[in-house]
Amino acid sequence: xxxxVRHRVLNLSLGDTELRLLRVFASVVQYGGFSSAQTALxxxxxxxxxxxxxxxxxxxLRLCSRGRSGFLxxxxxxxxxxxxxNSSDRWRSSKAASARRKAS
Numbered sequence: 001x002x003x004x005v006r007h008r009v010l011n012l013s014l015g016d017t018e019l020r021l022l023r024v025f026a027s028v029v030q031y032g033g034f035s036s037a038q039t040a041l042x043x044x045x046x047x048x049x050x051x052x053x054x055x056x057x058x059x060x061l062r063l064c065s066r067g068r069s070g071f072l073x074x075x076x077x078x079x080x081x082x083x084x085x086n087s088s089d090r091w092r093s094s095k096a097a098s099a100r101r102k103a104s
Contacts, residue, residue, distance in 0.1 A: 021051050021054055024052065025051075025055055025081075027041050028064070028071065029073065029077075032071060033066075034048045062074050063080060
C-alpha cells in the first residue's frame with residue numbers, strides 16, 4: 001500500500017491534484033500570463049484557465065485578473081506566490097543541509 005503524504009495549508013489538504021494546480025499557477029506567474037505559459041506547460045489556454053479557476057475555488061481566493069487587458073496578480077495571488085517561494089526556498093535549504101551532513 002502506498003502511503004500518501006498530505007500537508008495542511010490554509011485548511012486545504014494538498015494532494016497530487018492541488019500540487020499540480022499550484023505548479024500551473026507558479027508557471028503562469030513565472031511566464032507572465034496564460035499564453036506565455038501554455039508552451040512550457042503543454043496545455044491550452046482554456047485548460048490553464050480551468051486549472052486556475054479550480055485552484056481559486058479550492059483556496060477561496062482570487063489569485064489573478066485575466067482577460068484582454070492581460071495578466072495581473074491580485075494582492076492575494078502575490079501573497080500566495082511569496083509563501084510558495086519561501087516554502088520552496090526553505091525546502092531546498094533543508095535538503096542541501098541534509099546532503100552536506102551526509103557528505104561529512
